[in-house]
Amino acid sequence: MANITDEDIRKPENLVYSRTKVLTENIMSYCPGCGHGTAHRIIAEVIEEMGIQDKTVGIAPVGCSVLAYNFFDLDMQQAPHGRAPAVGTAVKRLLPDHFVFTYQGDGDLAAIGTAETIHACNRGENITMIFINNGIYGMTGGQMAPTTLPGMKSSTSPYGRDVATMGNPLKITELLAQLPGTIYVARHAVHTPAAVRKAKKAVRKAFENQKLNKGTSFVEIVSNCNSGWKMTPNQSNKWMVDHMFPYYPMGEIKDTVGKE
């Protein structure tokens, strides 16, 4: 094989991969090793591939991804903690020809915003909801989340989550799948190339579904939080596979599209 110089590599015809134009050049504020960046990327790639950048409005949450609007090259709104589904509801109702997505973490979507989440899905709002579940409050320094596993340590469950006094982890995704308003509910991860491909397919479907105007599409992405879990990125991904996946199993939970 001929020697390839650095200059050759940089030639456009030799590029095999580049940053999607739907992401800005801003440096992401996420910890190295965290899944948020990859989740952002696949959403941005889907929007670019669908050619809907000029017709998309994104809703950012409160939490680690509060600054999501700095990273997506899209018109974005930053919602109060937990309220993204209510904000997104109005945006979609007032701009029915646009694509609207919310991007929320577990504390935002499954604790403080539970009512907004359930009711937006129950009304079958024609939006795409992306849910990042890493079982912890990352932004505020590793407190217990509604999805923190039994026995899992956090700064507010320093001896491990005691389900007798702290409740059980909330499988809100399964709960939402019970509602007639959701048409597509899936759970994926972004820790391996194969997982990323599957997650991206689900995100694509969740966005394509908005063209059908039939209900809410919901994709949970189980992610690591190496900082919050106090592990290296590799350790945290392994821990996620060993502990999070059994409780939050991967796959399509509900898909009513094309089955009518």
Add this chain to the structure above:
Amino acid sequence: MKELRLMKGNEAISEAAIRDGCDGYFGYPITPQSEILEYLMAERPYEKTGMIVLQAESEVASINMVYGGAACGKKVFTSSSSPGISLMQEGLSYMAGAELPAVIVNVVRGGPGLGTIQPSQADYFQSVKGGGHGDYKLITLAPASVQEMYDFVGLGFEIAFRYRNPVLILSDGAIGQMMEKVYLTEQKTRLTNEEIREKYPWATLGKVPGKHRNIITSLELESAKQEKVNIRIQAKYREVEKNEVRYEEILTEDAEYIFVAYGTSSRICQKSIELGRAKGMKIGLFRPITLYPFPSERINELAGKCKGMLSVEMSAGQMVEDVKLAVEGKTKVAHFGRLGGIIPSPVEVINAIEEKLMGGK
């Protein structure tokens, strides 16, 4: 000839919104303002003008729907009564911080807590001092008639979009429920998305290729930048204070004593003036129409010309604090109020001014 209709205050709000070309209403039922949502649902404005009407799951959701709609440059509003407005305070603070225009209607009932469903003016502090967190103001309009309920919807949207700040219509259970004649305005057309882009270049309607994206947020983590945001917002409020003060005066020219009252209380005071003047008392009424910005300057002028002012409120004494600040000690200021949903009678008000300012009967 103008169209004339007999309407409840709450219904007038809804009809005004439809005719003003409003894009959406998001609300949750609560007495004594549920007619606003009921009227809109019955009218089906979606079929006439394309206006969206949605019953939300809570007041928290309603105000955040308003946030989302306003961020798209749409003319959106919500309404509630006291306990529900308390739930909206987070959203209102966010809207003021993100500089979003919208109209919010509070048909006030008695508190604290669940209180009573009867009319009250005890939400004055919450309205004009910033009920939510942070340095911000709600531009507050106080209607005293069903006609003003109607008129202040259009006026409210106008002011809200002029300053990119929420406008509160501070009404009460009496004005919301009572029926009066209302002159209606012509149906306005709603703005198209293209018109919104032109008028409000900050609106999030999708990133136009080749242009910078629009971001609606109240967050700025760098304090040096956040302070600049605060200073800019404060400068806006100084403009509001310069340009938007509104009030009405009745028989203040020769008045020795002046009632200061807004909304329902001002209507009671009008009757008290009739009764008092018949007895030879030289009394008049100063009615603030904007509670923020408060007409302090004019009150100060009047204070220099009269012997005393009585702040008449259906509260334990809230606006009276602003009256005292405005008067700067130039004249005597007293407060008379009824609480818990009681509306004072005109005679009670006359007795109060005699007792508190005129040295008894």
